[in-house]
Structure formats: structure tokens, C-alpha cells
Amino acid sequence: MLFGLSREPRTKIVAEARHILALALPIMVAQIAHVAMGFVDTVMSGRVSTNDLAAVSLGSSVFITVYVTLVGIATALNPLIAHQFGAGEREPIGETVRQGMWFCLFLGLIGSALMIFGQPWLRDSLTLSNDVEDKVMLFLDGVALGLPAALMQRALHAFASGLNRPKPIMLVGVAALLLNIPLNYALIHGLYGLPAMGGAGCGWATAAALWFNFLALLGYVALHRHFRPYAFTDRWSWPDWSRYGAMLKLGLPIGLSFFFEVSLFSFIAFLVAKLGTTVVASHQAVINVSSIIYMLPQSISTAMSVRVGQAVGAGDYHRARFTAGTGLLTGLVLAGLTMLLMLTLREDIIRLYTTDPEVIRIGTGLLFFAAVFQLTDATQTISSGALRGYKITTAPMIIHVVSFWGLGLGLGMVLGLTDWPLPFLTLPMGIEGFWAALVFSLSVAAFLLVGYLSRESRRRLVRQHTES
Numbered sequence: 001m002l003f004g005l006s007r008e009p010r011t012k013i014v015a016e017a018r019h020i021l022a023l024a025l026p027i028m029v030a031q032i033a034h035v036a037m038g039f040v041d042t043v044m045s046g047r048v049s050t051n052d053l054a055a056v057s058l059g060s061s062v063f064i065t066v067y068v069t070l071v072g073i074a075t076a077l078n079p080l081i082a083h084q085f086g087a088g089e090r091e092p093i094g095e096t097v098r099q100g101m102w103f104c105l106f107l108g109l110i111g112s113a114l115m116i117f118g119q120p121w122l123r124d125s126l127t128l129s130n131d132v133e134d135k136v137m138l139f140l141d142g143v144a145l146g147l148p149a150a151l152m153q154r155a156l157h158a159f160a161s162g163l164n165r166p167k168p169i170m171l172v173g174v175a176a177l178l179l180n181i182p183l184n185y186a187l188i189h190g191l192y193g194l195p196a197m198g199g200a201g202c203g204w205a206t207a208a209a210l211w212f213n214f215l216a217l218l219g220y221v222a223l224h225r226h227f228r229p230y231a232f233t234d235r236w237s238w239p240d241w242s243r244y245g246a247m248l249k250l251g252l253p254i255g256l257s258f259f260f261e262v263s264l265f266s267f268i269a270f271l272v273a274k275l276g277t278t279v280v281a282s283h284q285a286v287i288n289v290s291s292i293i294y295m296l297p298q299s300i301s302t303a304m305s306v307r308v309g310q311a312v313g314a315g316d317y318h319r320a321r322f323t324a325g326t327g328l329l330t331g332l333v334l335a336g337l338t339m340l341l342m343l344t345l346r347e348d349i350i351r352l353y354t355t356d357p358e359v360i361r362i363g364t365g366l367l368f369f370a371a372v373f374q375l376t377d378a379t380q381t382i383s384s385g386a387l388r389g390y391k392i393t394t395a396p397m398i399i400h401v402v403s404f405w406g407l408g409l410g411l412g413m414v415l416g417l418t419d420w421p422l423p424f425l426t427l428p429m430g431i432e433g434f435w436a437a438l439v440f441s442l443s444v445a446a447f448l449l450v451g452y453l454s455r456e457s458r459r460r461l462v463r464q465h466t467e468s
Contacts, residue, residue, distance in 0.1 A: 003325025003454060016326040020303050026166035028299030030157075030173030034213075035291045037180045037206055038064070042288050044184050045199030046281070046354050052199030053354070054277040055132045057284035059139035059203060061266040062122065064291075065259065066114055067150060070107045072258030074100070074154040076251030078302065079309040079388050081162030086313025093159070094231035100155035102239040103247055108148030115144040126273065139203035146207030149214040156217045159232070161306055168220045176213040180205055253393035257384065257400040264404045264441075268412060268434045279431050282362035285353040290370045293338050297378035300331045301385025308389025317464045321457040324386040328379065328450070335378035342371035362431065369435035376439075376446040383449035392456060399448045408441030 005013055038060055046053040077100045084093050119137050126133055160169050183205035190196025197204065222233045265287050272279050304327045311320035342349070350363035380403075384396045414420060415433030429436065 003321055003328070003457065005322070005325045005329065008322060012322075013326055013329070016323060017330045020300060020307060020323070020327050020330055023161065023164060023166055023306060024299040024303035026170035027161060027302050028295050030166070030169040031295040031299055032292055033170075033173040033177040035288075035295055036177050037209060039288050039292060040177075040181055040184055041199075041202035041206065042284060043353055044188060045202055046285075048188060048198055050277055050281060050356065051129070051132050052135060053281045053284070055135035056139060056199045056202055057269060057280055058126070058132075058273070059136045059143070059200075060284070061269045062115060062136075062140060063143045063147075063203075065263050065266045066111045067147065068262040069255045069259035070111050070147075070151055071154055072255030073107060073248070073251035074104050074151055075158070075254045075258075075305070075388065076247045076393075077103075077155055077158035078162060078305045079250070079391050080247070081158050082306045082309030082389065083313035083391075085162055086310035088314075090229050091231045093162075094234065095237060097155060097159045097230075097232050098237040099240050099243045100158065100247070101152055102237075103244055104151040104155045105148055108151035111147045111151070112144040115140045115147070125270065132277070135198060135200045138197060138200035142200070142202075142204030143206050145204075146210035149207075149211040153210070153214040153217055156214070156221055159221060159227070159230075160217075161302060162309075163227070163230070164306070165226060168217060168224070172213055172216045172220065175216065176209045179212055180209040183208055250391060250393055253397035254388060257393070257397045260397075260400045260404045264408045264438070267409060268431075271413065271417065272431050272434065275430060278356070278358050279362060281354065281356070282350075282359045282366060283431055285350060285359065285363045286366040286370055288353070289342075289349055289367065293342070293370075293374070294377065294381070296334055296338065297331050297381040300327055300334075300378075301381045303327065304382055304385035305388040308386050309391075312390055315464075317457070317461045320389065321461055324383075324389075324453060324457055327386060328382050331378045331382040332375060335374045339371050339374040342367060342374070346371070365432060366435050369432070369439055373439045373442045376442040379446035380442060380449050383446070383453045386453055387449070387456070390456060390460070395452055396449060399445055399452070403441045403445035403448070406441075407444055408437050410437075411440065412437035 041056050041060065042053065045056040077096070080096055080100075081093055084096065119140060122140075123133055123137070126136070157169055160166060184202050186192055186194050187197050187201025187205050188199065195201075221227050269280060269283055269287070272283060304324065307323045307327070308320045311317070311323060346367040347360065347364045349367060350360050353363070354360065384400075387393070387396050412434035415427060415429050415437055416431060417428050417433075419427050427433070
């Protein structure tokens with residue numbers, strides 16, 4: 001059985017699965033709340049017009065690409081704090097978090113600059129109406145202001161989850177979502193003296209919600225007694241540039257892995273823009289559904305990074321391997337359930353986003369592909385999280401490059417946009433060709449990452465036994 005689980009008592013596996021879920025579920029709720037902001041943006045802008053929906057779709061694609069890449073780099077803090085916690089270190093954790101806050105602030109400012117000063121290039125690459133392009137840029141102006149807060153929140157996220165205290169992350173994340181909804185409505189329609197921005201107002205509402213999320217979590221962590229022994233608020237620390245090299249060395253491959261995955265979906269949105277706003281809107285609706293469901297394996301992946309990292313920090317490589325196997329098994333069971341749910345409710349799900357019959361028709365077909373890749377996407381995501389617990393990040397990045405860009409994007413362009421003669425296929429397949437390539441690329445990534453995780457976890461366990 002997977003990772004030697006057949007040699008373990010069933011009660012032990014169930015107990016570890018409960019520990020994983022106890023850590024993962026609050027993180028999942030928080031992440032769903034964050035992604036649900038995109039869901040709210042998409043639904044509310046779609047009710048205004050197809051042009052507003054397309055603008056939010058493209059603006060969100062840019063924001064998510066930048067945000068997820070930088071969050072990946074900031075994710076280096078998760079294994080760093082988990083290792084310190086597993087080793088029984090307390091005060092050093094506080095300094096790691098303080099330096100992590102500076103590190104994330106710098107990342108957020110870089111991301112904001114990219115989204116604001118990169119707009120002329122973005123306009124040149126789009127072939128849409130001036131109205132849609134103007135709304136895209138106004139959306140990006142707003143959401144860029146919230147990026148520094150979103151990144152600094154990730155340092156606090158790593159702090160709370162690394163100490164097995166994810167509940168405040170969940171509570172604050174849900175509150176931010178509830179704030180985002182009325183702000184969206186007010187800025188879309190121009191209520192209470194605010195400008196009527198249409199769909200672009202969603203970007204400004206998101207920025208306000210991101211700042212609330214950061215400040216509320218900062219207040220909770222600073223005041224709650226559980227965090228006091230770790231000396232986070234005991235003193236002020238200026239940036240320690242000597243620490244950031246190690247953070248970048250660990251985090252940059254994670255960020256690039258995240259970039260290769262999320263940019264695969266984002267670039268598809270731009271590549272199919274020439275097929276019309278209806279196709280773009282359909283793609284965005286399905287991407288939004290997939291993003292929400294993806295939070296389930298992603299939360300387990302975060303839990304894996306923490307649980308495996310704590311075991312490695314304590315020098316217990318047997319527990320680390322056992323936790324990795326249990327996390328994969330748990331993720332596969334849950335992914336199977338979500339796959340069945342998506343297959344059963346495909347059309348009903350798309351109708352939540354739009355009343356346009358053509359968008360519903362295309363979106364229902366794309367949701368079939370999204371349902372099919374649930375198992376492999378969960379597998380590759382959780383495997384990557386477990387490897388981060390071992391502080392292994394470069395090899396997963398290489399696997400993601402080959403799988404997502406080489407196979408996912410490259411094969412998708414062949415199937416979706418060319419008329420090359422291929423057996424049993426009539427090309428071009430349009431948007432369906434891109435999604436078929438996604439299924440294949442995620443399957444390859446899952447196979448390679450599970451194999452690598454199995455080998456590396458076994459190698460460290462054998463080395464520990466040899467040394468002892």
C-alpha cells in the first residue's frame with residue numbers, strides 16, 4: 001500500500017488523517033473564502049454585462065498569476081516555521097515571522113509595481129474593445145493596492161498554521177469575504193457617493209478586503225495568549241537582509257512552481273481571447289469553479305508542509321513518511337467525492353454564473369474535463385506540499401515546468417489552435433483542446449511527483465536508520 005501504510009494499524013492511519021484534516025479544514029475554509037472573492041466578482045460582474053465579466057476574467061487572470069507566484073515564494077515560511085516548531089525552538093520563531101513580514105512586504109510591492117507599470121504591455125497584447133480593456137486596467141489599479149497586505153498576511157498565515165492554530169486564519173478570512181460582497185455592490189453601482197465602476201469596482205473592493213484580512217489577523221496574533229511564548233511582538237526588527245537569501249532559495253522554486261501551474265490557466269484565457277468573449281467568459285466560469293474546489297487539496301498540501309515539516313524538524317523521518325502517505329490517501333478519497341459531485345451537477349453549477357445559453361453550453365462541457373482531473377490534480381498538489389515539508393522545492397519546480405508548460409500549454413496550443421493532422425482527432429478543437437491537454441499534463445505531474453516523494457522519503461528514512 002501507498003508509502004508502507006499497509007504495515008500500519010488502521011487506527012493509526014485514521015488518527016493521523018484526523019490530525020491532517022483538523023489542520024487542513026480551517027485553512028481550506030479560509031482559502032475558499034479568499035477564492036470566493038473571485039467567485040463573487042465573477043457572478044456580480046456577469047450580472048452587469050458580458051463585457052464586464054470578460055474584463056474581470058482577464059484582470060483576475062493577471063492578478064492571480066502575480067499573487068499566486070509571490071505567495072509561492074512566501075510559502076518558504078511554512079516549512080521554516082514548522083521545522084523550528086518541531087525542534088522545540090520558540091523565540092527564534094518570533095524573529096522568523098518578523099523577518100517574514102518584511103520579506104512579504106517587499107514581495108507585495110514588487111507585485112503591485114508589475115501590475116501597474118505593466119499595463120501598457122498588457123494593452124498591446126489584447127485585441128478586445130476599448131471599453132473592455134479600460135475596465136481591465138481599472139480593475140488592476142485597484143487590486144494592486146491590496147497586494148502588499150495579501151502577502152504580509154501570508155507570513156501570519158505561516159505563523160498560525162505552523163503552530164497548529166489555523167482557526168484565526170479561517171475566522172478572519174470569512175469576515176473578509178463578507179466585507180467584500182457589499183463593497184463590490186457599492187463600487188459596481190456607485191452607491192453612497194462612490195464612483196460607479198462597473199465590474200472594475202470589484203478590484204478595488206478586493207483590495208479593501210485584503211487589507212482588512214491582514215490587519216485583523218495581525219491584531220489577533222498580537223493579542224492572543226497562545227502566540228505570546230514565541231516573542232513575535234516582544235520587539236521591533238528591521239530587515240535582516242542576510243536571511244532573505246535562504247528564504248528566496250527555498251521559496252523561489254515554490255513560487256515558480258505555482259506560477260507555471262496558474263499561468264497555464266491564465267495564458268489559456270489570453271490565447272482563446274481571439275475566439276470571443278463568450279469563450280473567455282465560459283473558461284473563466286469553469287476556472288473559478290475549479291479554483292474553489294482546488295482549495296481542498298491545496299489546504300491538505302499546506303497541512304502536509306506543516307505536519308511533515310514538524311516531523312522532519314523533530315528528526316522523525318518515519319513519521320514524516322507516514323504522514324505523507326496518509327495525506328495522499330486522504331486527498332484521493334476527497335477528490336473522488338468532488339469529481340462525482342461535479343459530474344452530477346455540471347449544468348447547475350454553470351447556471352450560477354450566467355444566464356447566457358451559449359456560455360452555459362460551453363461551460364458545461366469544460367466542467368467535464370475539470371471533474372476528470374480532480375484525482376490527479378489533488379495527487380500532484382499534496383505531493384508537492386509534502387516535499388516542501390522536507391524542504392525539497394527545486395525538483396518539483398522542474399516537474400511542473402515540463403508538465404504544465406511543455407505538455408499542458410504546448411499540447412493545448414496544438415490541439416486547440418492548429419490544424420495539424422493527428423489520428424482520431426479533428427483539429428483545431430478550440431477551448432476543449434486546451435482542457436484535454438490539462439488533464440494529460442496534471443496526470444504526468446502526479447505520477448512524477450508521487451514517485452519522487454516516495455523515493456526521497458524512503459532515502460531519508462534509510463539514512464536515519466543507517467546513522468543510528
